[in-house]
Amino acid sequence: MDDDEAVTRALAGDLDAYEVLVTRYSAVAHRTASLLGAADETEDVVQEAFVKAFRHLKGFRRGSSFRPWLLRIVANETHDLTRSRGRRSDLAVRLGREREPYGPGGPGDPQDAVMDADGRTRLLEAVRALPDRDREAVVCRYFLQLSEAETAEVLGVRLGTVKSRTFRALRRLREEVSREHLG
Amino acid sequence: MSTSDDDDPEAIEARLRALGADLAVPAPPPADVARAVRARLADAAGPVRDGDGNTESGPGGQRGSRRGSRRGSRQGSPGRVPRWSRRPAGRRPRVAAAPVAVLVAVAMAVLLGATPQGRAAVASVLRFAGVEIHVGGAGPLPTGVPSPLPGERRVTLEEARRTARFSVAVPSALGEPADVRLADGGRVVTLLWPGVRLDEFDGTLGVVWRKELGEPWPEQVDAVGGWWIPRPHGVSYVPAGGGEPREEQVAGPTLIWQHKLAGLRLEGPDRAEAVRIALSVR
Numbered sequence: 001m002d003d004d005e006a007v008t009r010a011l012a013g014d015l016d017a018y019e020v021l022v023t024r025y026s027a028v029a030h031r032t033a034s035l036l037g038a039a040d041e042t043e044d045v046v047q048e049a050f051v052k053a054f055r056h057l058k059g060f061r062r063g064s065s066f067r068p069w070l071l072r073i074v075a076n077e078t079h080d081l082t083r084s085r086g087r088r089s090d091l092a093v094r095l096g097r098e099r100e101p102y103g104p105g106g107p108g109d110p111q112d113a114v115m116d117a118d119g120r121t122r123l124l125e126a127v128r129a130l131p132d133r134d135r136e137a138v139v140c141r142y143f144l145q146l147s148e149a150e151t152a153e154v155l156g157v158r159l160g161t162v163k164s165r166t167f168r169a170l171r172r173l174r175e176e177v178s179r180e181h182l183g
Numbered sequence: 184m185s186t187s188d189d190d191d192p193e194a195i196e197a198r199l200r201a202l203g204a205d206l207a208v209p210a211p212p213p214a215d216v217a218r219a220v221r222a223r224l225a226d227a228a229g230p231v232r233d234g235d236g237n238t239e240s241g242p243g244g245q246r247g248s249r250r251g252s253r254r255g256s257r258q259g260s261p262g263r264v265p266r267w268s269r270r271p272a273g274r275r276p277r278v279a280a281a282p283v284a285v286l287v288a289v290a291m292a293v294l295l296g297a298t299p300q301g302r303a304a305v306a307s308v309l310r311f312a313g314v315e316i317h318v319g320g321a322g323p324l325p326t327g328v329p330s331p332l333p334g335e336r337r338v339t340l341e342e343a344r345r346t347a348r349f350s351v352a353v354p355s356a357l358g359e360p361a362d363v364r365l366a367d368g369g370r371v372v373t374l375l376w377p378g379v380r381l382d383e384f385d386g387t388l389g390v391v392w393r394k395e396l397g398e399p400w401p402e403q404v405d406a407v408g409g410w411w412i413p414r415p416h417g418v419s420y421v422p423a424g425g426g427e428p429r430e431e432q433v434a435g436p437t438l439i440w441q442h443k444l445a446g447l448r449l450e451g452p453d454r455a456e457a458v459r460i461a462l463s464v465r
Contacts, residue, residue, distance in 0.1 A: 015221050022217040030210035043211060044397075050220040120202050127199070142196060143203030174195050 003066040011057055022050050025067060028144070029074050032154070035139045036078040045081055049074040068146065068153040075136075075154050119177075126176035134169035141166055223397075226415050309401065311410060312446035313386030314439050315421075316394045316401060330430060332366035332373075332420055339363060343372045348385045349445040356463035357381075370423050379451035379460075386446020394418045395431065401439075404454075407461040409440025411454050 001009075001020055009017035029046045038045040053060075053073050060069050127138055140151040141162075148166075152159045210216075309316040340360065344351045346369040353360065353374065360374035360381075371391065374381040384391045395417040401410040418434040438449045438457040442464050449457050 015224060018224070019217040019221055022220050023213040026213035026216040027210055031208045034208045034210075035206070042208075043216075046216065047219055047223065050216070051223050054220075054224055119198070120205065123198060123202055124206075127202075138199065139203075142199035143206060145200065145203065170195055173199070177195070 004062070007057065007060060007062070007066060010054065018054055021066065021070075025070055028067065029070065032071050032074045032144060033078050035143050036075055036136060037082045038078045041081055045077045046074060049077045052077070065150070068150040071144075071146075071150075071154045072156060076156075123173065123177060126173050129176070130169050130172060134165045134172070137162055137165040138169045138173075222415075309410070310390065312439060312441040313384055313389065313391040314394060314446060314448065315390045315392070316396060316410070316412070318396045318400055319398065330432075332364075332371055332429075333422055334368060335364050335366035335373075337362065338365045340374075347372050347383070349383070350443060351383055352442050352445060352447070352464045354381070354460045354463040355465065356460045367423050371420075376451075379449070381450075381460075382448045383445045384447075386441055386444070389423075390421045391446065392418055392448065393421055394434070394437075402454075404438065404440070404458060406458050407438070407440040409438060409461065411457070412437045412439070413454070 001017065003021065003024075006017045006020045010021065026046070029049060030042055033045040033049070034042045049070070053070050056073075060066070127135060130138065136155055137151060140146045140154055141148070146154060148159055148162050151166075152162045155162070157165075309318065338346070340351070340353070340363050343363050343365050346365055348369050351372050351374075357374075357376050357379065360376055362375040364373040364375070365371075366373070371382060371384045374383070382392075394412065396412060396414070397416075399413075401412045403409075404411050412434075413436050415433055415435050416437075417431040418437075419431040420429045422429065435450050436453070436457075438447075438454070438461060440447055440461055447461070447464070449460060451457075452460060
């Protein structure tokens, strides 16, 4: 069942069909909420977002993509949460598994691997230090690997805004990273 | 990696993508999420306030009843989500039940506060009339087959009155119960009418029931000095003398209040009707 069919059936009240959509987008929804700052309330945020998405399914524009539409609801829920908690929408993640130094996708050289692990930590810190809006653009574009158009939809801003925030953020990150090197 | 890479606009983007791929974001199994979401949608979609709709969820849906099929146990009204109810038990993620709560005996006290243990999402605990209510971190509704309370047996009302450790109250609004159960050495008396379950228990010495709720908070009911839990939720019986709470089961919307030394929980009617029944207890 593709998204469009699942949406059609869910609109008719078919909970089985909606369950298909929830299962399909659960992982990316958790990732989005977590990286946008839901922290240990990620699971609650995601559940709430899926419930709201079902109730507002009529507002989904047919023929467009379900994923960014859903993720916008996830992002809004996350914002509501962080606002109500009076805290910054921090990037509350840890670097997970270290890459296999010799494994596929990893840097080829063991020495590079050590350097790279270090560099990633610094880079993550630099992303964390970005202003909220710029950081969110970076999270959507690079951590969630959304397109610029999807990012605009998820964050509820114009395409040009995504471009300028991303541009500003990348410039800042480059500065931070080269400063580290100089220091 | 070389310093010159950092001046390359594309290098930083590639590094960010690689960094993103390495960020660990834990997430529950998608099937569990789907089930939890579905349970919430099914709750809200059905005629929650319809007394008839709740017919089987009261006595029938709860433990100990002959009509306590798994089907009836699942939701307020069984017709609402039939397929759901037939899911095998035991696949439930035991998120809410994992950390054993510190069950302190505080009678007739309402305590608000953060629970020190467990997930941060478990926001607060309300203890009242022998019922301990956890609000905030509830997992999906349980799917277990209802089981009787310890030592549960069918008795006459007279026998229940003789044996119970508290005075058994019968709401005059409901008249004679259709069925009476006595359990756990007289600690709990259950009165059953069609569509209505009233548990009465020794609510002064310790926690008898434990409930796991999502938001919102239970509503305070001033008329009877009690609390109304508007949504289906997980409930487990805490045996006398402590020990692990028994298997969690589903309860429909429930009114909790205290009458003399007994704690009472009434399940089945909507809020207005439940309050009317509670006020008729003499």
